[in-house]
Amino acid sequence: MSAMFKRFKREPLLPILIVLVSLCLIVFIVFPLFQIFKASFIMNDGQIGMDGYKRVLSGGGLSRSLTNSLVLATISATLSTIIAYMFAYTFAYVKIPFKKLFNAIAILPVISPPFVIALSAMLLLGKQGLITKHLFGFENANIYGLHGLVLVQTLSFFPIAFLTLSGLLRSISPSLEEASQNMGAGKWKTFISVTLPLSVPGIANAFLLVFVQSLADFGNPMTIGGNYSTVAREIYLQAVGSYNMQAGAALAMLLLTITIIVYILQNFWVGKKSYVTVTGKPTGQRRMIESGAVKNLLFAACMIITVVVIAFYALVPVGSFIKLWGINNSFTLDHYKYVFNLGQKAVFDTLKLAVVATPIAGLLGMIFAYLIVRTKFRGKKTLEAVSMLSIAVPGTVIGIGYILAFNKAPLALTGTGIIIVAAFVVRALPVGIRSGVTALQQIDPSIEEAATNLGAGRAKVFSSIVLPLIKSAFFNGLVNSFVKSMTAMSAVIFLISAKYNLITASIMAQVENGRIGVASAYCTLLIIIMAFALVLLNTLVKWLSGTNRRTYYGKDS
Amino acid sequence: MKKSWIGKMATIALTATLFAGCGSNAGTSNEGTGSTGGNSTDKPAATEQAKKNNGKLTVYIGFQEDHAMKAIELFTKETGIQAEMIRMSAGEILAKVRAEKDNPQASVWYGGPADTFVQAVEEDLLEPYVSPIAAKIDAKYKDPNGYWTGVYVGAVGIASNKEFLEKNNLEAPKTWNDLLNPKLKGEIVMASPASSGTAYTAIYSILKVFGDEEKGFDYLKQLHPQVQQYTTSGSAPGRMVGLGEAGIGILFAHDIIKYQEEGYDNLVLTFPEDGTGYETGSIGIIKNSKNQDLAQAFIDWALGTSAQELGKTVGSFQNVTNPEAVGPEQAVDMSQINLIDYDVADAGSQRQRIIDKWNAEVNK
Numbered sequence: 001m002s003a004m005f006k007r008f009k010r011e012p013l014l015p016i017l018i019v020l021v022s023l024c025l026i027v028f029i030v031f032p033l034f035q036i037f038k039a040s041f042i043m044n045d046g047q048i049g050m051d052g053y054k055r056v057l058s059g060g061g062l063s064r065s066l067t068n069s070l071v072l073a074t075i076s077a078t079l080s081t082i083i084a085y086m087f088a089y090t091f092a093y094v095k096i097p098f099k100k101l102f103n104a105i106a107i108l109p110v111i112s113p114p115f116v117i118a119l120s121a122m123l124l125l126g127k128q129g130l131i132t133k134h135l136f137g138f139e140n141a142n143i144y145g146l147h148g149l150v151l152v153q154t155l156s157f158f159p160i161a162f163l164t165l166s167g168l169l170r171s172i173s174p175s176l177e178e179a180s181q182n183m184g185a186g187k188w189k190t191f192i193s194v195t196l197p198l199s200v201p202g203i204a205n206a207f208l209l210v211f212v213q214s215l216a217d218f219g220n221p222m223t224i225g226g227n228y229s230t231v232a233r234e235i236y237l238q239a240v241g242s243y244n245m246q247a248g249a250a251l252a253m254l255l256l257t258i259t260i261i262v263y264i265l266q267n268f269w270v271g272k273k274s275y276v277t278v279t280g281k282p283t284g285q286r287r288m289i290e291s292g293a294v295k296n297l298l299f300a301a302c303m304i305i306t307v308v309v310i311a312f313y314a315l316v317p318v319g320s321f322i323k324l325w326g327i328n329n330s331f332t333l334d335h336y337k338y339v340f341n342l343g344q345k346a347v348f349d350t351l352k353l354a355v356v357a358t359p360i361a362g363l364l365g366m367i368f369a370y371l372i373v374r375t376k377f378r379g380k381k382t383l384e385a386v387s388m389l390s391i392a393v394p395g396t397v398i399g400i401g402y403i404l405a406f407n408k409a410p411l412a413l414t415g416t417g418i419i420i421v422a423a424f425v426v427r428a429l430p431v432g433i434r435s436g437v438t439a440l441q442q443i444d445p446s447i448e449e450a451a452t453n454l455g456a457g458r459a460k461v462f463s464s465i466v467l468p469l470i471k472s473a474f475f476n477g478l479v480n481s482f483v484k485s486m487t488a489m490s491a492v493i494f495l496i497s498a499k500y501n502l503i504t505a506s507i508m509a510q511v512e513n514g515r516i517g518v519a520s521a522y523c524t525l526l527i528i529i530m531a532f533a534l535v536l537l538n539t540l541v542k543w544l545s546g547t548n549r550r551t552y553y554g555k556d557s
Numbered sequence: 558m559k560k561s562w563i564g565k566m567a568t569i570a571l572t573a574t575l576f577a578g579c580g581s582n583a584g585t586s587n588e589g590t591g592s593t594g595g596n597s598t599d600k601p602a603a604t605e606q607a608k609k610n611n612g613k614l615t616v617y618i619g620f621q622e623d624h625a626m627k628a629i630e631l632f633t634k635e636t637g638i639q640a641e642m643i644r645m646s647a648g649e650i651l652a653k654v655r656a657e658k659d660n661p662q663a664s665v666w667y668g669g670p671a672d673t674f675v676q677a678v679e680e681d682l683l684e685p686y687v688s689p690i691a692a693k694i695d696a697k698y699k700d701p702n703g704y705w706t707g708v709y710v711g712a713v714g715i716a717s718n719k720e721f722l723e724k725n726n727l728e729a730p731k732t733w734n735d736l737l738n739p740k741l742k743g744e745i746v747m748a749s750p751a752s753s754g755t756a757y758t759a760i761y762s763i764l765k766v767f768g769d770e771e772k773g774f775d776y777l778k779q780l781h782p783q784v785q786q787y788t789t790s791g792s793a794p795g796r797m798v799g800l801g802e803a804g805i806g807i808l809f810a811h812d813i814i815k816y817q818e819e820g821y822d823n824l825v826l827t828f829p830e831d832g833t834g835y836e837t838g839s840i841g842i843i844k845n846s847k848n849q850d851l852a853q854a855f856i857d858w859a860l861g862t863s864a865q866e867l868g869k870t871v872g873s874f875q876n877v878t879n880p881e882a883v884g885p886e887q888a889v890d891m892s893q894i895n896l897i898d899y900d901v902a903d904a905g906s907q908r909q910r911i912i913d914k915w916n917a918e919v920n921k
Contacts, residue, residue: 061751061916127802144786226786233789240648241752241789242912243676245655324820326800342626403656415662494653497662498615498641509622509644514796514816 013459018377021368025386028422032401033389039404040249052250062251065234070258072146072230073214076153080210081203083154083305084161090298092169095288105306108313110159111530113487113504113523115511117152118223120312123319128326144226152220155312157213161206163480164435167472168202171442174286201441205434208266212259216394218490223511231255232394236490239400252397259392263385316527320520335521343506343522350503351529353417354485357424361481364425365432366474370466372433373440374448391430395490398423403494415497423492424485432477439473440466475541479534486530614640614851617654619647619668624871631867632858638851647673647754654682654843664846665855670754670836674705675905684842686853690860690879698837698878705839708859709868709875712828712835712894713759714810716795719823721804729827730805733763737779744804745783746794750912754836755791759807760915761904762834765897777919787920799824809836810889814874818887828894835899838875
């Protein structure tokens with residue numbers, strides 16, 4: 001008791017912080033999920049029963065959707081991680097032209113509104129697709145189904161993996177690799193035995209992130225899933241299409257269980273090792289690969305992916321000026337007239353709420369990461385696991401959980417902006433935490449210890465040592481939370497109110513009605529807003545840390 | 558450096574808050590009033606009384622976005638009652654109303670097939686109200702107890718792609734059995750009944766047309782290999798057929814007309830001569846919600862002529878239920894097609910069983 005008190009006296013901020021953070025998690029994640037858990041046992045007539053689980057586990061469509069989702073998530077996560085690693089490696093290790101362009105392209109899919117890639121896939125590779133029919137003359141190309149989903153999800157999600165990996169690869173200290181080479185190892189050997197092992201936590205994190213996002217993905221399966229049903233879609237269909245909240249909730253609980261298992265496995269596998277590379281000792285700058293087959297190969301691969309991404313994105317702005325894609329290809333401004341007349345409010349509402357949510361989610365993410373990596377307290381593992389829950393369940397579940405949880409006093413939040421901001425933050429948090437954790441795991445705690453020894457308190461250490469060191473992770477967290485908020489769909493579709501309408505809900509409505517032109521115009525506008533915000537955020541973060549950047553980890557931009 | 562990090566962060570947070578604050582002011586300031594209108598021919602007492610009551614009405618609307626916005630504008634203009642709306646699909650509205658049961662956020666549910674309303678009545682989520690104007694509406698388009706009243710009607714039709722038909726030397730399908738033509742294998746799209754009210758209406762209609770359920774299911778099993786894809790959204794098949802991704806689609810006629818009007822002029826609309834079903838788009842009041850008097854005024858307005866005639870100006874081509882309103886000229890003449898007796902209550906109560914059976918026996 002007295003030991004605890006002493007610790008409290010020395011660091012009064014820490015326990016307060018832990019309590020606050022735990023409270024946030026309980027109110028905004030555990031409580032709503034508990035409501036869903038409850039709903040999975042309540043039948044439509046109000047009786048308690050196991051019908052939902054029986055329906056899911058009795059075989060047929062619902063259990064098929066579970067296996068489908070797992071297969072899809074495994075393939076998408078593997079492919080995304082490979083592509084992302086290749087991109088990140090190229091950026092950090094290879095001297096190639098157009099680096100800025102590649103970088104922009106690699107994050108472009110992150111700022112993609114839902115449906116965009118799926119819509120483009122239909123237009124490019126569908127039965128009447130530009131590539132499939134008009135370029136190659138295939139008569140019966142079919143984009144609907146598993147292969148279409150893999151393509152679309154890989155394109156949509158590899159940037160998340162990229163953002164996680166790029167900061168990590170850049171901050172691997174070159175001295176380790178130089179040592180390896182000095183001892184006679186070749187480049188390949190160095191890569192296999194130094195670089196790759198050092199990036200294991202990043203790879204595992206990236207894989208996990210894409211895996212859960214794929215499980216929870218809603219927009220893509222809705223658009224081009226075809227007859228390949230996945231869990232997130234099935235939950236929505238059960239809750240919304242079949243009016244069967246119970247089966248939807250039961251399915252959500254099973255999905256949650258699977259994700260938790262994956263998370264535990266990942267943790268078991270990577271969690272115990274130490275990956276410290278930023279030690280505070282001065283290191284030189286990395287010597288980049290400047291020529292050779294490796295360079296050419298990587299350059300070609302980046303080029304191909306870049307072309308593919310550009311092809312997928314160019315269609316959207318083009319489509320927004322075309323009267324009726326594939327039928328009447330004349331130029332029109334009608335779609336923009338519609339968007340500017342009727343969509344204005346949705347655009348401003350979304351922007352406003354996202355701007356509020358972004359700094360909250362960004363800072364919270366870093367605080368969480370710090371607590372997870374650098375502090376010891378009872379229940380830390382639980383805290384960490386709970387913080388990841390929100391990404392592990394499809395947005396629909398969060399949305400319905402939020403209405404169930406926050407519809408009555410004392411937390412009557414439905415219809416307010418707070419509930420949407422909370423959903424934004426909670427959905428964006430896991431990615432922020434993951435990238436923070438990845439970055440922190442690489443920083444030698446002795447730097448902070450040195451500061452502590454010099455008399456700095458924890459808050460001081462956090463603000464002047466930790467934050468600057470994980471700046472790029474912090475930036476990634478900010479970008480991610482802004483983008484996630486701007487493009488959130490399934491989670492907020494039940495939370496929108498007359499006062500706060502959201503642009504994605506409008507896009508979904510347009511897609512549902514087959515008005516691809518208007519949907520494209522909305523998406524184009526959204527992409528422009530997000531690209532602008534990205535530049536702004538980048539500048540801001542640079543300005544924030546510009547003067548006090550140390551030379552701990554060489555060049556980092 | 559010193560406190561720069563924290564200081565700068567605070568500056569940003571403050572700016573963000575300010576920005577958000579400004580934004581919200583801008584958001585609310587443009588809700589101009591405008592009680593100058595009032596050219597509606599039907600203006601029952603509820604409206605007059607409600608006008609004095611200075612509340613604000615919230616409506617969940619199942620129409621497409623522009624229709625929904627225009628409807629609210631027109632309502633405020635004609636009645637002077639302040640109103641706001643949220644647009645969602647009918648299934649989403651039901652899910653939201655159910656989740657908000659203990660503290661309803663909206664008073665009126667406007668648009669969406671009657672089956673969803675039947676489900677809501679079963680769960681005790683609606684408040685009955687018999688509008689004086691409902692008397693004009695055909696009995697089959699409304700609930701006898703006033704839980705829901707029809708505002709539009711739309712029949713299930715078949716959309717064909719003209720080029721596809723020509724290329725394969727086919728006629729547009731005229732009966733349900735025409736869809737079993739071997740040339741149509743893998744060419745038909747329809748929505749999944751599990752997700753779409755449209756598809757459920759179609760399947761329930763097919764069961765009725767074939768007389769008994771077993772024969773109907775035999776037909777659906779034969780139809781299954783013809784189907785390329787069961788889409789999530791009810792109207793998506795129209796776009797797919799219009800774009801040539803599929804040859805034939807099964808969906809509501811008013812959606813087919815909408816696609817034609819939007820420029821998909823290769824779409825051909827036919828109706829099965831052996832009979833087809835229809836949906837009744839409805840309106841109802843949410844139980845225990847605020848501003849019940851305003852809600853009643855809204856229903857009176859929605860059943861009136863001006864509201865019903867709004868649809869055709871924004872690309873909604875359903876038939877209207879108020880015989881005094883002039884429907885869209887493009888709309889189908891319902892007396893010219895073979896409509897089955899569509900029992901909404903029965904369709905609603907059989908729904909889960911039929912969908913389960915369809916999943917187990919047809920869509921294996």
